[in-house]
Amino acid sequence: MQLIEAARQPILRIDARTKFALLFGVGISSLMFPPFWLEATTFVLMALLLALNRRVRTSAKFTVAFFIMLLLDWAVSLKVSGGFVALFFSLVRLGRLMLPIFMAGILLMKTTSVSEFMLSFDRMHLPNKLTIPLSVMFRFIPTISEEWHSIRDAMRFRGIGISVHSVLTKPMMTLEYTMVPLLMSTATIADELAAASLSRGLDTDTKRTCIEDVRLRSQDYLLILFSIIIALTGGML
Amino acid sequence: MSTKTNKLKTKDLIVAGAFAALYVVVLFAVVTVMGFVPILYLIAPFVNSIILGCIYMMYVTKVPKFGAILILAAAVGLLTSTGGVWVSLIWCLALGIVAELIVRAGKYKSKKSYIFSYVVFACSSMSPFWMLAYAKPAFIQSCEAYYGADYAATLDKFTPSWILLVLIGIAMLGGLIGGLVGSKLLKKHFQKAGVV
Structure with a gap:
């Protein structure tokens, strides 16, 4: 039992508020069509966070998808033209921009308890x-x-x-x-x-206690700062 | 079903959360599936309004209290704005308030007022599309850099700014159909079974 519990504990614990900040920050920045280096940085960060929260397989799947889309984009985008481009564009480039948003969503929903x-x-x-x-x-x-x-x-x-x-x-x-x-x-x-x-007493009027250690740590502040920065600068770069 | 008090209890709040989740999942699933084909993508609000009608009707009959629709609106707005579209949160909340007032006018009993409120609330299904108005310049610019000015111009032509009005229109039409279908399904399946 203890082993199972230990395996479930995230290596890097991040707060739900940070996960929200990341979801919004990544969302805003991705829809502003960031330059490639920022997109890649965001992606790597999200993949790392997923892996550190015991979602290694999810993280790996997204990484594979990211590289396939990247290769397709680089290999084909310069050669195709006409109507096909529209479909290709929406599938590969837009799809790739959506990946970090999905990852932030998964991070928020699957690694946070009620x-x-x-x-x-x-x-x-x-x-x-x-x-x-x-x-x-x-x-x-x-x-x-x-x-x-x-x-x-x-x-x-x-x-x-x-x-x-x-x-x-x-x-x-x-x-x-x-x-x-x-x-x-x-x-x-x-x-x-x-x-x-x-x-379990959800509708009592007293202040509820929580077994989880919920507080903002230094990694939370850094990640929130990162979210704010990418949200603000995404469109300007 | 305790309809004596008009105040939201904790139980209602949990039901609200569950239905909001269902609403949002279906909303995003339909948009994603239809997103693969550009033309279908544009009628996604219409289809969504019809499908979501059942969920909305079931939810409002299950929690016929003041604030229920507003909570749904806040939840939908919050999730659809994760793409960085702040407008959609305000849009959803405004629709929620109007829908709430309509149902309130029907004293939380009239079925017609529920259907009518859904016609308004159904416009929330086009809220992901505010992106078109919001991120279009950046989108076009990025297309230009990647695929040349020709493609960007074509794309620009296909998404004029009045397309948002069309989207709202078809969402409302879908809302009317969805509301009617939803209340019919409710009568057929759930009222007999005693779920609502």
């Missing part, structure tokens, strides 16, 4: 009416993709798998068959989650 979220939002002085929905939301996003995969598998077993064909020929039916189970499971899980959190 209690860390709650405490961090609390420290940001957000009202209670917002901290609970937002914390639940960020934890729920991975759950939904899991649910979605099981629903899709269940549909395939019954021979009503969702495909381009089914979307085009029977759009409303496909919509009904996918959304109803999704809504149903969301409602059920939400109810269960509510019961679980209420029994």
